[in-house]
Amino acid sequence: MxxxxxxxxxxxxxxxxxxxxxxxxxxxxxxxxGWTPSRTEFPVQGVEVGGEDGPVDWVALKAVGADFAYLDASASAFARDPQFVENLEGAKAAKLQWGAVHRYDPCQPADKQAANFVTVVPRDSAMLPAAVWLDQLADDCPIKVSDAAVESELTTFLNQIETHTGKAAILKVSRSFERRYKIAARVDRNVWLEQLRFQPDYAGRPWALWTANDRLSVPALTGGVRWVVVQP
Missing domain, CATH: 1.20.5 (Single alpha-helices involved in coiled-coils or other helix-helix interfaces)
Structure with missing residues (x-):
C-alpha cells in the first residue's frame, strides 16, 4: 500500500x-x-529583413523604434532575395538608413559572388556598410576548399564589393563559422555577432552590431523580427 x-x-x-x-x-x-535592449545603453537600434519575412509595414517598423534596416540582398553566386527591391524602396520611403546583406558561400568563387552582389545592390553613398553573412562552412563543398582558400577568397570578395560600395564591409559571423575559421582575428573588419538576449563575445574582440533578439514580435511583420543594435 x-x-x-x-x-x-x-x-x-x-x-x-x-x-x-x-x-x-x-x-x-x-x-x-517583446524584449529589446535598453535604449539608454544602446541608442541606435534596427532590424534585418528579407523575403522570408514577407511584406513589411515600413512606417509601423519605424514607429516601433527601428533607426535602420539591413536588407537581405544576395547569396552565393546566383541567388537574389526576391523582396530586396521592394524592401529597399520601403526603407527609403520611411527614411530609414539601409544596408545590404550578402550570404557568403565558401564553395563558390569570390568574383562570381561579387558580381552577383554588385548587380543587385545599387551604388549609393548613403547606404550603410555592406554586411557579409558568414555561416556556411566549406566542409561540405563538392570540391575541397582549404581553410587558407576560404580566407583568401573571402578577402578577394570583400575587396571587390568594397570597390563598389566605397566602404569597408562588416562581417556577420555565426558562432560555428568563427569557431571553425577564427575569421575575426584573420580579417580586419568590424564584426556583427548573434546571441539571444545576452551580449556575445565569441569573436574575441568587441562587436559593432549585435542581433540581440531574432524573435521580436511587432505589428509591422507577421513573423519574428531580427532586432539589431549598434555598439555605442
Missing amino acids: ARKKNGRLRLRLVGVVLLLALAGSGWAWWHLA
Missing part, C-alpha cells in the same frame, strides 16, 4: 515539475517576443 502511495506522489511531483517547466518556457517566449 505504501508503495502505491509513493508511486502516486512521484507522479504528482513529476506533473508539477512539467507544469512549472511549461509555464517557465511560456513566460520566456512571451518575454522575448
Whole structure:
C-alpha cells in the first residue's frame, strides 16, 4: 500500500515539475517576443529583413523604434532575395538608413559572388556598410576548399564589393563559422555577432552590431523580427 502511495506522489511531483517547466518556457517566449535592449545603453537600434519575412509595414517598423534596416540582398553566386527591391524602396520611403546583406558561400568563387552582389545592390553613398553573412562552412563543398582558400577568397570578395560600395564591409559571423575559421582575428573588419538576449563575445574582440533578439514580435511583420543594435 505504501508503495502505491509513493508511486502516486512521484507522479504528482513529476506533473508539477512539467507544469512549472511549461509555464517557465511560456513566460520566456512571451518575454522575448517583446524584449529589446535598453535604449539608454544602446541608442541606435534596427532590424534585418528579407523575403522570408514577407511584406513589411515600413512606417509601423519605424514607429516601433527601428533607426535602420539591413536588407537581405544576395547569396552565393546566383541567388537574389526576391523582396530586396521592394524592401529597399520601403526603407527609403520611411527614411530609414539601409544596408545590404550578402550570404557568403565558401564553395563558390569570390568574383562570381561579387558580381552577383554588385548587380543587385545599387551604388549609393548613403547606404550603410555592406554586411557579409558568414555561416556556411566549406566542409561540405563538392570540391575541397582549404581553410587558407576560404580566407583568401573571402578577402578577394570583400575587396571587390568594397570597390563598389566605397566602404569597408562588416562581417556577420555565426558562432560555428568563427569557431571553425577564427575569421575575426584573420580579417580586419568590424564584426556583427548573434546571441539571444545576452551580449556575445565569441569573436574575441568587441562587436559593432549585435542581433540581440531574432524573435521580436511587432505589428509591422507577421513573423519574428531580427532586432539589431549598434555598439555605442
